[in-house]
Amino acid sequence: MTRSFVRPSLSFLPNTAALSYERPAMSSPLARFRLALASAVASRQGLSEDAVPELERQIRRPNADQGDLAFPCFTLAKTLRQNPAELAKTLAAALAEDDRWASVEAVGPYVNVTYATRLLAETVVPAARLDGYGENESGRGQTVVIDFSSPNIAKPLAFHHIRSTVIGASIANLHRASGWTVAGINYLGDWGKQFGLLATGFQRYGDPDKRADAKHLVEVYVKANREADVGRVKDAIEAPKMARELVSELQAAHAKLVSEAGADFETQKKMGKQVKALEKKLRALRGISDGDADPLSDGCTDWLHQLEAAAEAAKAELPQVEARDQEARAFLKKMEDKDEAALAEWQEFRRTSIEEFEKVYARMGITFSSIEGESFYQDKLDATVERVRDKPGTRESEGAEVIDMTYDKGEPPAIVKTRDGTTLYITRDIAAAQDRFQRFDFQRSLYVVAQDQALHFRQLFRALGSMGFEWADRCQHVAFGRVHGMSTREGRLVFLDEVLEKACAKARAICEQSEKIAPEHLDDAVEAIGVGAVMFGDLRNLRTSDYTFDYDQVLDFSGHTAPYVQFSHARACSILRKGGGVPAAADPTLLTLPEERALMVALGGYPDAVKEACDAYEPSLVVRALIDIAQSTASYLTAGNRDRGMRVLVEDSEALKGARLWLIDGVRHCLAHGLGLLCCRAPEAM
RNA sequence: GCACCCGUAGCUCAGCUGGAUAGAGCGACGGUUUCCUAAACCGUAGGCCACAGGUUCGAGUCCUGUCGGGUGCGCCA
Structure with a gap:
C-alpha cells in the first residue's frame, strides 16, 4: 500500500476548480516571469538561447519595496567588457517596452522589475485553484x-x-x-x-x-x-583510575606552566593549549557545563570519592551483568540456530x-x-x-x-x-x-x-x-542532524507518542474554546492540530542541522507553526463557507490591492518551492513557502477587518467579490496541498 | 590522535551554488477586537555575521590559520 497524500477538497463545495481555465503548460507561474526577464536580457545583448538558463540563475529577489525580480549586471558586464551600471541602464530601457513589467528600474548595477499585477493575477490565481498545482512531471517514468x-x-x-x-x-x-x-x-x-x-x-x-x-x-x-550493559559497568569501574590520571596530568601541566615560565613563546602557547584541553576533558567528565569553571576546584575530591564508591558497587555488580549479557547473546544464538x-x-x-x-x-x-x-x-x-x-x-x-x-x-x-x-x-x-x-x-x-x-x-x-x-x-x-536534549531530568528518554499526546492535550484545551468547531469535528481537529504542530516543528528545521528538543517550543502554537498555517487555511475555508462557495467564472485582474498582490506572489512561488524541495531533499523549503502564504493571507484578511472595502466578501461588487473568492480558494487549496506534502492535515474550522 | 559538521539579534534559527541597506519566530516594549476567527495583525528596540589574514569590482557565503562547540572512528545497529 503506497501512501499518496490526500488531495484536499472542501466537503461543502463542489469542485469548481477546472471550470474556466486551461491547465497552464508551465507548472510554475513565476518561472514565466523569470524566463521572460532572462530571455529579454539575452536578446537585447544578442546572446543565444543557450545563455538564458545561466542568466536566469543570476536573477535574485531584490530588497523590499524594490520590485519582484532583480538582475545583477556584474557578471554579464564583465564578459561584455562594459560598465555594470551602464549596462543596467541599457537593459532597463529595453525592458521598459514590455508590458509584462509594471515597472523597470536601473538602480546602480541592478535592473529591478515588478510584475504587472494584471498578468500576475491571470497567471497565478486560476492556476492555484487547479488540482495538481504545485506538482510537476520532472520524475515521470522514474x-x-x-x-x-x-x-x-x-x-x-x-x-x-x-x-x-x-x-x-x-x-x-x-x-x-x-x-x-x-x-x-x-x-x-x-x-x-x-x-x-x-x-x-x-x-x-x-x-x-x-x-x-x-x-x-x-x-x-x-x-x-x-x-546487562557491560560497557556501562566496566566504565564505572575504570572511572576512578581514569579520573585520577586526568587530574594528576592536569596538575602536572599546571606546575610545568609555572616552572617553565621563561620558555619561548611557542612552547608556552603549546603548554597553555594542553592545559585548556585537559581542563575541558575534565569538565566534560565531571559534567560541568560552565566553560570557565576550574574543574580541579569545587568538590573535585568529593567527586573522586563518589567515583570510588560507584566503582566498588560496579565491581560487585559485574559478574551478574556479564551473565545477563551472555544470556541475551545466547538467546540470539538460539534464534540464529x-x-x-x-x-x-x-x-x-x-x-x-x-x-x-x-x-x-x-x-x-x-x-x-x-x-x-x-x-x-x-x-x-x-x-x-x-x-x-x-x-x-x-x-x-x-x-x-x-x-x-x-x-x-x-x-x-x-x-x-x-x-x-x-x-x-x-x-x-x-x-x-x-x-x-x-x-x-x-x-x-x-x-x-x-x-x-x-x-x-x-x-x-x-x-x-x-x-x-x-x-x-x-x-x-x-x-x-541530531536532536539534542532528548532525556528528561531523570535521565529517561522522551517517547514520541508522549510528545504527540501532550501536544494534543494542549490543542484540545484551545479548541474547546472555539465556537467555530462543530462538536462532531472536535476530536479530529485536535489530532490534526496537535500532531501537525509536532511534525511541522521538526520539518521547519533545515534537514542537516541539529536542534535541541524543548517541550515549551514544541507546545508553542504561536508564531510560525503548523497551527498558524492551519489557522490561515481554516479562515479561508470559513470565508468560502460564508460566501456561499466559489463562482464558476471570475476576473482575477480585478485584484489590485497591495495585500492581494503580495499574496499572489507568495502563492505563485509555491510550485518552485516544491520542485526545489524535491531536488534538494529539503522539506523545510515547503514549510517556508507555506508560512509565506499563510502570513500574506493573515495580513490580507486582517486588513479586511479594518476596512470593509478590503474584505473578500465585499458588499458593493459581485465581480470583485468573485475574484477575491477565487484568490482565497487558491490559498485554501494550496495550503491544504502543502500541508499534505508535510504529512499534516488541514482542518476546515479551528 | 585522525576524519566530517557547526559558530549570524537575549533565545531558536534563515540567508538560495559570492551580489544592494544581513532576515524570521520566540522573548522584550508599544499599539489594534462595534472589524469575513486575537492560535491573529501593525509598529519599536536589538548585529565587529567567533577571531585574524587572504582571493575578488564585491565575502555572512570561497581559501588558510587561531579559538570555541558537536559527531564519527574494527568485529553494535
Whole structure:
C-alpha cells in the first residue's frame, strides 16, 4: 500500500476548480516571469538561447519595496567588457517596452522589475485553484526507493525517531508530486541482541499476562538493557583510575606552566593549549557545563570519592551483568540456530512492537509501501559474502573478513564477517541494496538516516561500486542532524507518542474554546492540530542541522507553526463557507490591492518551492513557502477587518467579490496541498 | 590522535551554488477586537555575521590559520 497524500477538497463545495481555465503548460507561474526577464536580457545583448538558463540563475529577489525580480549586471558586464551600471541602464530601457513589467528600474548595477499585477493575477490565481498545482512531471517514468523511519524493534520509539519518519515521508510525497514512482520502505532493525535482552528480561520481570502489551515490553527492555550493559559497568569501574590520571596530568601541566615560565613563546602557547584541553576533558567528565569553571576546584575530591564508591558497587555488580549479557547473546544464538521456541517468541515480540509502532504511524498519517526488516536477509547473507569475496574480494584481518577496496586515510575497515563468523550491519545492507535494485530498478535509492551514520553509508556505497554495480552511484545517504536534549531530568528518554499526546492535550484545551468547531469535528481537529504542530516543528528545521528538543517550543502554537498555517487555511475555508462557495467564472485582474498582490506572489512561488524541495531533499523549503502564504493571507484578511472595502466578501461588487473568492480558494487549496506534502492535515474550522 | 559538521539579534534559527541597506519566530516594549476567527495583525528596540589574514569590482557565503562547540572512528545497529 503506497501512501499518496490526500488531495484536499472542501466537503461543502463542489469542485469548481477546472471550470474556466486551461491547465497552464508551465507548472510554475513565476518561472514565466523569470524566463521572460532572462530571455529579454539575452536578446537585447544578442546572446543565444543557450545563455538564458545561466542568466536566469543570476536573477535574485531584490530588497523590499524594490520590485519582484532583480538582475545583477556584474557578471554579464564583465564578459561584455562594459560598465555594470551602464549596462543596467541599457537593459532597463529595453525592458521598459514590455508590458509584462509594471515597472523597470536601473538602480546602480541592478535592473529591478515588478510584475504587472494584471498578468500576475491571470497567471497565478486560476492556476492555484487547479488540482495538481504545485506538482510537476520532472520524475515521470522514474522510480525512487526511500528507506526511512527504520527504527529498532524491541526498543521504544523515542522522540528523535520523528526525524527520519517525517523527513522521509515528506521526501516521498515530494517525489510523488514530481511524478516519481515511490517505494517507501520501513527497514526495521528486527534482528539482534536486543531481542535476547527483551526475551531473557521478560523471563525475569515480565508479567505473563502482558506479553502483548507494548508499553510493558518497553519497560522490560529498558530495565533489562541497563542490567546487562557491560560497557556501562566496566566504565564505572575504570572511572576512578581514569579520573585520577586526568587530574594528576592536569596538575602536572599546571606546575610545568609555572616552572617553565621563561620558555619561548611557542612552547608556552603549546603548554597553555594542553592545559585548556585537559581542563575541558575534565569538565566534560565531571559534567560541568560552565566553560570557565576550574574543574580541579569545587568538590573535585568529593567527586573522586563518589567515583570510588560507584566503582566498588560496579565491581560487585559485574559478574551478574556479564551473565545477563551472555544470556541475551545466547538467546540470539538460539534464534540464529533456528530454535523454534526462541523464534516463536521473537515473532510474538516483533508483532507486538510493530503493532505499537503502527499506532503512532497511523496517528501521524504516515504509511509505507512495505515494512521490511533485517531479519529478511538473514538466510541470504552467505551469498552476499561470496559475492564480495569474488569481487572486490576480502582480506583477513584479526580473524575478520574485511572488504578489499580503497579506503581513505585513517578509515576503519568494512567488515562483512566477524571472527565468530557472524555477519554485520553492512553485510545486510549490501544484500538489501541488491535486492532493492532487483525489485525496483530504481533511478534513485535514498537512505534517510541520521548524520551519525555517514561513514557507514560512504563505505556501503563504495563497496557496492567496488562490487561492480553500476547503480551504486544512484544511492544516496540523505542525512539529518541530531536532536539534542532528548532525556528528561531523570535521565529517561522522551517517547514520541508522549510528545504527540501532550501536544494534543494542549490543542484540545484551545479548541474547546472555539465556537467555530462543530462538536462532531472536535476530536479530529485536535489530532490534526496537535500532531501537525509536532511534525511541522521538526520539518521547519533545515534537514542537516541539529536542534535541541524543548517541550515549551514544541507546545508553542504561536508564531510560525503548523497551527498558524492551519489557522490561515481554516479562515479561508470559513470565508468560502460564508460566501456561499466559489463562482464558476471570475476576473482575477480585478485584484489590485497591495495585500492581494503580495499574496499572489507568495502563492505563485509555491510550485518552485516544491520542485526545489524535491531536488534538494529539503522539506523545510515547503514549510517556508507555506508560512509565506499563510502570513500574506493573515495580513490580507486582517486588513479586511479594518476596512470593509478590503474584505473578500465585499458588499458593493459581485465581480470583485468573485475574484477575491477565487484568490482565497487558491490559498485554501494550496495550503491544504502543502500541508499534505508535510504529512499534516488541514482542518476546515479551528 | 585522525576524519566530517557547526559558530549570524537575549533565545531558536534563515540567508538560495559570492551580489544592494544581513532576515524570521520566540522573548522584550508599544499599539489594534462595534472589524469575513486575537492560535491573529501593525509598529519599536536589538548585529565587529567567533577571531585574524587572504582571493575578488564585491565575502555572512570561497581559501588558510587561531579559538570555541558537536559527531564519527574494527568485529553494535
